[in-house]
Amino acid sequence: MSIEKSRRDFLGLAFGSVAAIGGVLALGAMKSTWEPIPSVMAAGYTTVDLSTITPGEFRTVVWRGKPIFILRKDHTKFKKCKNRDTKVGKEDFLVVVGLCTHLGCIPAWEPKKNMFHCACHGGEYNDCGVNIYGPPPRPFDIPPYKITGTKMVLGEDGAQFKKLVSKNPTNIYKG
Ligand code: FES
Numbered sequence: 001m002s003i004e005k006s007r008r009d010f011l012g013l014a015f016g017s018v019a020a021i022g023g024v025l026a027l028g029a030m031k032s033t034w035e036p037i038p039s040v041m042a043a044g045y046t047t048v049d050l051s052t053i054t055p056g057e058f059r060t061v062v063w064r065g066k067p068i069f070i071l072r073k074d075h076t077k078f079k080k081c082k083n084r085d086t087k088v089g090k091e092d093f094l095v096v097v098g099l100c101t102h103l104g105c106i107p108a109w110e111p112k113k114n115m116f117h118c119a120c121h122g123g124e125y126n127d128c129g130v131n132i133y134g135p136p137p138r139p140f141d142i143p144p145y146k147i148t149g150t151k152m153v154l155g156e157d158g159a160q161f162k163k164l165v166s167k168n169p170t171n172i173y174k175g
Pocket residue numbers: 100101102103104105118119120121122123134135136
């Protein structure tokens with residue numbers, strides 16, 4: 001073998017190795033840009049301490065930019081909604097996506113009437129979140145959530161969520 005040929009072989013091998021290492025490093029860098037940064041991953045979840053909501057209180061929280069209506073039932077005033085309420089200890093809560101199922105407006109809670117009213121086209125929902133008047137075609141959708149103790153994490157599929165959507169298959173929030 002000539003000195004010139006071994007020199008060429010050596011240079012080819014050296015360049016090949018550098019290119020392969022560079023490729024692996026570039027892939028690693030690209031992978032880290034594909035993965036969401038921790039703050040983005042955390043943005044998919046909203047945690048609510050349900051024990052801070054008093055009986056009869058209505059509260060709106062934001063999850064993934066959407067309003068989530070939470071109503072802590074006070075059964076001297078509100079209906080029990082067998083397949084719509086979420087049980088937390090002895091308390092019942094209505095937890096729904098606060099967007100009208102007609103065209104997506106945000107209905108208002110009317111505490112004196114115990115119902116939601118959508119100003120866009122006059123749709124109404126009762127305190128079970130079920131449409132009772134006007135153009136809304138179905139009850140409010142149910143967001144995915146998981147209950148642990150009195151903490152609710154919106155964005156996770158917990159046992160109560162799975163049970164409720166099995167009874168209300170047309171009300172699974174699709175995002
Ligand atoms: S968007 Fe609510 S009734 Fe039309």
